[in-house]
Every structure is written in C-alpha cells, then in structure tokens.
Amino acid sequence: LCCGYWDMAALIRGLRAGRVLRGLGSVAVQGTLSPQGSNVRRAFHRTILLQLVNDSKSDTSVPPPSYHEVHTAGESSSSSAHGESSEDAQPNTSFQDQSGEHGEDYETEEQLQARILTTALEFVPQHGWTVEAIAAGAETLGLSSASTGMFNNGAGDLVLHFVTQCNAQLAETLAEQNNKVQLGQAESKKTAEFLRDAVETRLRMLIPYIDTWPQAMSILLLPHSIPDSLKHLSTMVDDIWYYAGDRSTDVNWYTRRAALTGIYNTTELVMVQDSSPDFEETWAFLDNRIKDVVNMANTAKEVQATGESMVQGLMGAAITLKNITGMNQRR
Amino acid sequence: MLHRMMRVDHAGEYGANRIYAGQMAVLGRTQISPLIQEMWDQEKQHLRKFNEILAENRVRPTLLLPLWNIAGFALGAGSALLGKEGAMACTVAVEESISEHYNSQIRTLMEKDPEKYTELLQLIKEFRDDEMEHHDQLIIEILVFALPFYVLLTHDPSLLQVPGYQLMKAIIQVGCKAAIYISERL
Numbered sequence: 001l002c003c004g005y006w007d008m009a010a011l012i013r014g015l016r017a018g019r020v021l022r023g024l025g026s027v028a029v030q031g032t033l034s035p036q037g038s039n040v041r042r043a044f045h046r047t048i049l050l051q052l053v054n055d056s057k058s059d060t061s062v063p064p065p066s067y068h069e070v071h072t073a074g075e076s077s078s079s080s081a082h083g084e085s086s087e088d089a090q091p092n093t094s095f096q097d098q099s100g101e102h103g104e105d106y107e108t109e110e111q112l113q114a115r116i117l118t119t120a121l122e123f124v125p126q127h128g129w130t131v132e133a134i135a136a137g138a139e140t141l142g143l144s145s146a147s148t149g150m151f152n153n154g155a156g157d158l159v160l161h162f163v164t165q166c167n168a169q170l171a172e173t174l175a176e177q178n179n180k181v182q183l184g185q186a187e188s189k190k191t192a193e194f195l196r197d198a199v200e201t202r203l204r205m206l207i208p209y210i211d212t213w214p215q216a217m218s219i220l221l222l223p224h225s226i227p228d229s230l231k232h233l234s235t236m237v238d239d240i241w242y243y244a245g246d247r248s249t250d251v252n253w254y255t256r257r258a259a260l261t262g263i264y265n266t267t268e269l270v271m272v273q274d275s276s277p278d279f280e281e282t283w284a285f286l287d288n289r290i291k292d293v294v295n296m297a298n299t300a301k302e303v304q305a306t307g308e309s310m311v312q313g314l315m316g317a318a319i320t321l322k323n324i325t326g327m328n329q330r331r
Numbered sequence: 332m333l334h335r336m337m338r339v340d341h342a343g344e345y346g347a348n349r350i351y352a353g354q355m356a357v358l359g360r361t362q363i364s365p366l367i368q369e370m371w372d373q374e375k376q377h378l379r380k381f382n383e384i385l386a387e388n389r390v391r392p393t394l395l396l397p398l399w400n401i402a403g404f405a406l407g408a409g410s411a412l413l414g415k416e417g418a419m420a421c422t423v424a425v426e427e428s429i430s431e432h433y434n435s436q437i438r439t440l441m442e443k444d445p446e447k448y449t450e451l452l453q454l455i456k457e458f459r460d461d462e463m464e465h466h467d468q469l470i471i472e473i474l475v476f477a478l479p480f481y482v483l484l485t486h487d488p489s490l491l492q493v494p495g496y497q498l499m500k501a502i503i504q505v506g507c508k509a510a511i512y513i514s515e516r517l
Contacts, residue, residue, distance in 0.1 A: 247386035249341065250396055
C-alpha cells in the first residue's frame, strides 16, 4: 500500500514495541477509502505517537497508534512529529519526520479534524448527525468534501467531538465556579443543588441540537462508539463529583458515580421528548431524581447507624452473659 | 501508570489494615496484642496517607475493596486462630510480599524519572522501610521468643525450617501477587 512513505526505522521500533499491528489496521482502512475526484491529493501526515515506543502503562486514554501520512493538498505540508502529551512522555524517544520540518504555525491533523468538526456542527440541524454534515463543514473551510475520509467513524466522530466539546465547557464552568468559591466571592452550594445545577448546565448545551439528538444518542450506542462514549460519560460524571467535593476512596466512589450516571441518562431521555416551555418538565424531573438519591443516601446512613447500635446492644448483652458465667477472664 | 501504582498501594494498605484487625479480633486479649496494635496503628497511618494521595490525584480506588475487606480480615483471623506464632508468621510473609512490591515500584520509578517522582519515591521508600521493620521485628519475636528450640537445635535462624511455614508463606505470596495484579487493573 503505502510502504514507501513509512519510515523504516520507525517501523522497526514499532515492531519491537509490538504495537504496530494497530497502526497497520488503521492504515489499511485509510488506503481503501478512495478519493472521489482525481484532482484531490490525499493529505498524508505522519503522526507517530510517543506511546508506541514508550512502555508506559498510562491510565489516561491513548488513541490507537496510527500511521497517518498526510500532506495537505495545496496547503503547506505540516510534518512535525506529533506526540500525545502524557505524564510519561520522554522527549528523547520522540520521532522527527524525515523532512525535518517542525510544526510552527502549521496545523496538526488533530487540529484540522477538530476545526472541520466544529464547523460541521452548524450543519447538523440541516443534515443531521451524518457524514453530509461533515462534508458541508469541510467545504465551508475550503476543503474538498472528500476529506470526510479522514474520519473513520464518520458521524460517530462528529457526535463524539460535540460531546467532548460540551464536557470541556462544563469542566471549565465548574472550575471557574470552584475558583470563585475558593476566593470567597461566591457561596458554596449544597451537594444536591450543585449536582442539579451541573447537570442542568450540561444538558442545556444540547438545546440547539435537541431535535436531532435522538439520532446522536443512537450513534453513541453503536458498538464502535461505546468505549469512547462511556469514557466521556464517566469522565464527565467524575468531574462533576470532584467539583461537588467528593473525595471518597471507598465503595462510595462507585455508588455516587453510578447514581449520577443514572440521573444524567434518564434526564437526557426525558429531555428529548419534552415539549414544555424551556424544558420545565425536564428540570422538575431532574429535581425529583436528585431528591430520590439524597433520600436513599440518608436512609442508608440511618440503616447503618441503627445496625451499629443494634450490634453494640447485642455485644453488651453477650459480655454481660460472659461475665455472669465467669468466662470473661484474661488469658 | 502512576494511577495504577497508587491504586494498588492504597488497596494494599487497606488489606494490611484488615489483616491486623482480624488478628486483633482473635488475639486482642493476649500478650502479643500490644505489638500487633502498634503495627496496626502504623498501617492505619499509611492508609490515611494513601487516602489523601488518591483524593489529591483523583485516582479511582479499586472496585474490589469490599473483597479485600473480607479477605484481609479472614486471613488475619484465620492465622491468629493458629496461635500467636501463626499470626506472626502470616504477618512476616505478608510484609515480605509488600516490601518486595514496594521495591519493584521504587525500581520502576527510578528507571522512569527519579527527579520527577521524588516525592512519591520518598513516600514509598519510607513505607517500605516501615514494612521491613515490622518484618524484622516479628522474625526476631518468633525465632527468639516463640520457637527458640528450633534455632538451638538447628543453629539456623531462618523461619523456613519451621514445619508448615513454607506452605503458608507460598500461599500468602501467591495470594498477594494475585491481589496486586487484579487491583492494578480493576
């Protein structure tokens, strides 16, 4: 296929690290997507991720290493080695592209993809969450509509991009609020209220796309997209709880996040079929669900306290019995 | 990688806590109890420190904490039912496994980037030294006070000569390795 463009040294290193197989898979996919017009020169950009040669077992999500070779048609070729930032990045193992050019004001492939997808969002109300929307977005930027070939998952990539954007916005908002509280400029909210506001903020970001959102939800449930969508969901829920002040390190960590995930998902479902003005019914539903969870937590605490006092009572009775029968001597 | 290390260390200290709790539940009224209590208090301090670290770094705790809760308590209580020598021998084996685990973590961090991880390295070294201290204390306790006649007979100050200890040690070490492997991932 495109063996001639590959850096053989990089390939050998990749083989040693044992992860080139994933790269081969994605290149094979790239190779089979044929451009539509003969005047389109496919962009090839060599992106070699540091994780390939790094044995780190980072917990941060690592996109599968892919040998994309992209030089943009008609644009200056951006050929810097692009390393995914991770806490384990070792500069001395980073690869430089053969042509030796570093990215100064050149865009990386990821940035280009992000730009296209952001522009494509404007066309979603018109085309839905489809490859057509991406093509329309690409054309607006002056690129050929065949650059949709860059996106392996098509509509899935668009939806995931949107979700990532919303989550980043939410995290920013929560961080700002947190700052204000730290500086004493704002009151800290009670947990229930905080959760309610955070979920409402996040769900309001869907309002511009609410008509097509059921389509997006079903795309997120496709087997292809599930790992990514679950990861984004869990990161978002973790962010919300972190800023709500949760610092638990036991089973509560899991129960709280599971509860909030349930609340978020059900409220989202209510929202897509809510026709009340400004989604009042959705927020009322959200209120009730959060009340439920708070009630359950309180009940659990009460049950535990009751259980403990019962156990203490029984122990007292047992010790009294032992004393009476004389069994309670020190060995 | 860092998150995995912190997660498994947290799980380890949690388990060690439960082991001592189990031992105290059985042997709490015997001569050996002050020693076990003292070691337990140190483990509690370790656990508190790891709770802080997990919260600071937003690390997910292992899902199997309830399992380690029960398993640790059962191991502690079970070994204590074999008598105070059994409890001490169990602790010796566990501490040896933990020290080895900390040592391998120290090696990994030193290989990666000693400057970047100085704080964490210092902490792990300190905890490893504590665990080794427990280990050595208990070896002396067993060989000199509990089973001196073995040492006198064989002139061999190794715990492995005691019948049954090798089996117990093997089981405990395999268990610890499995627990470490699972807790890193789950």
